Structures are given as structure tokens and as C-alpha cells.
Amino acid sequence: MKSKKFHNKRPIIMANWKLNGGVDLICSSVASLINQPFAAEIVICPPYLYLRDMLNFLQHSQINVGSQNVSKFKSGAYTGETSAQMLKEAGCQYCLVGHSERRETFGENNASCQLKIERALQSGLTPVLCIGESQKEYECDLTEQVLTRQLTESLENIDLSQQSICIAYEPVWAIGTGKSANAQVAQKVHYFIRQQLKAMYSEQTAQNTRIMYGGSVNKNNAETMLEQPDIDGLLVGGASLDPAHFSEICNYAKVV
Numbered sequence: 202m203k204s205k206k207f208h209n210k211r212p213i214i215m216a217n218w219k220l221n222g223g224v225d226l227i228c229s230s231v232a233s234l235i236n237q238p239f240a241a242e243i244v245i246c247p248p249y250l251y252l253r254d255m256l257n258f259l260q261h262s263q264i265n266v267g268s269q270n271v272s273k274f275k276s277g278a279y280t281g282e283t284s285a286q287m288l289k290e291a292g293c294q295y296c297l298v299g300h301s302e303r304r305e306t307f308g309e310n311n312a313s314c315q316l317k318i319e320r321a322l323q324s325g326l327t328p329v330l331c332i333g334e335s336q337k338e339y340e341c342d343l344t345e346q347v348l349t350r351q352l353t354e355s356l357e358n359i360d361l362s363q364q365s366i367c368i369a370y371e372p373v374w375a376i377g378t379g380k381s382a383n384a385q386v387a388q389k390v391h392y393f394i395r396q397q398l399k400a401m402y403s404e405q406t407a408q409n410t411r412i413m414y415g416g417s418v419n420k421n422n423a424e425t426m427l428e429q430p431d432i433d434g435l436l437v438g439g440a441s442l443d444p445a446h447f448s449e450i451c452n453y454a455k456v457v
């Protein structure tokens with residue numbers, strides 16, 4: 202099933218550098234992206250340490266910057282944390298929330314995602330809630346069940362009437378494996394997510410929420426993914442570390 206593509210919804214292509222990159226990659230990425238008239242909104246999420254450098258380089262460009270994480274705390278004695286307010290003040294527009302690597306390795310769960318989303322929205326950042334099923338859950342046909350739980354628990358008490366979030370559907374089995382989901386299968390899941398949002402909020406919120414696909418996106422599958430009516434953007438890991446490759450992916454997005 203398909204939703205009708207919402208007119209004038211600008212696609213979004215995000216780069217998640219994870220624990221990679223440095224000043225050299227910032228320079229080469231900026232050089233290959235800046236001054237290109239992309240139809241999509243482009244967002245780069247470097248490691249925390251490089252947010253300032255990235256923001257400085259992109260000051261006069263159309264490209265936005267996001268963080269890969271955000272604290273669930275507002276302020277206080279929380280060593281090693283970075284708050285939503287600090288990220289906003291630095292100039293970030295987005296923050297990833299609940300990436301599967303954070304869930305797996307750093308014990309994040311739907312409850313912490315909910316707090317992080319709340320903090321982000323309070324500070325004027327747009328959170329990108331990452332959801333997706335594991336290989337085992339996929340094999341047991343539990344995808345819809347897992348996604349419903351992730352959405353309802355992470356968005357509990359989150360009011361989206363005045364503010365918006367993005368969702369990134371990243372099947373865990375597709376991340377870093379070179380085994381991207383088939384575009385038709387991804388479309389079906391995105392449609393399901395949109396229906397969930399409609400049930401939880403409204404038709405308008407469901408249509409306005411940009412739902413990205415992530416997991417082994419590259420220049421060979423980006424275009425087909427973006428052609429799907431419910432895929433509004435891409436969250437790119439490995440391929441975003443090659444500036445020429447990432448810029449090629451960004452060029453596939455068209456405003457519909």
C-alpha cells in the first residue's frame with residue numbers, strides 16, 4: 202500500500218558519520234557539497250567534537266548539522282553528556298535519538314528515547330527517532346510489532362501538534378552489512394509507520410512527518426528508495442564517509 206506523496210515535502214538526506222572522520226573529512230565533504238543546488242535538505246552528523254568545525258564551515262550554506270545523540274538530562278552532574286540546549290546554542294538543527302548502535306552498546310531504550318525527544322523539542326531541535334527490527338525479529342515476522350512498540354513507547358506524551366520530528370527506519374540487519382532492504386519491502390514498512398503515526402496523532406501529522414530509510418544506502422539503491430511514495434529521505438552511514446559518493450546520493454532526491 203502507498204500514501205500519496207505529500208506535495209512540497211522536501212526530502213531529507215542525512216549523513217551519520219558515527220565514530221569516523223576528522224577535520225580532513227569535514228574539509229573534503231564541505232568542498233564537495235557546498236554550492237550545489239540540492240533539491241533535498243542535506244544534514245551532516247559528525248562526532249560531537251567536530252560539530253563546531255562543521256558549523257563554522259557550513260555557516261553560509263544551505264546544509265544543516267545534526268548531532269548523533271543528545272542527553273536525556275537538562276543539566277547537572279552528568280559527566281560526559283551534552284544537552285539539547287547546548288546543541289541548539291551551537292547551531293545544530295537535528296539530533297539522532299535511539300540509533301540501534303546506542304540501543305545495543307549503550308543500553309538506550311524507548312524510555313530514554315522519550316526523554317531525549319522531549320528535551321530536543323523543548324530546545325528547538327528536531328529529533329530523528331531511529332527505529333528498526335533485529336535480524337531475528339525480522340525472521341520471526343515481528344517487524345510491525347517491534348516498530349509499534351518503539352513508536353508508542355518513545356512518543357508517549359509527545360505532543361506533535363506544534364512541533365515535528367523525523368523518523369528513521371533502520372532495520373538493524375541492514376546496517377553496515379551491505380544488505381539493504383529491498384525498496385518495495387522498505388516502502389511497505391514506511392507505509393505502516395505512517396499509518397501508526399496517523400492512528401497516534403492525525404492524518405496531517407502522519408503526512409508531515411518525514412520518514413527516512415537507513416541501512417546500507419549507496420549510490421546504487423538511493424534512487425529507487427527515494428522513488429517510493431512513503432520514503433521521504435535517507436540516513437546514510439558508510440557511504441557518507443566518501444564525499445563524492447555521498448554527493449551522488451544527495452543528487453538523486455527530487456522534490457515531488
Ligand SMILES: O=C(CO)COP(=O)(O)O
Binds near residue numbers: 436438439
Ligand atoms: O546506521 C546507519 C545510519 O545511521 C546506516 O549505516 P550504513 O549506511 O553504513 O549501513
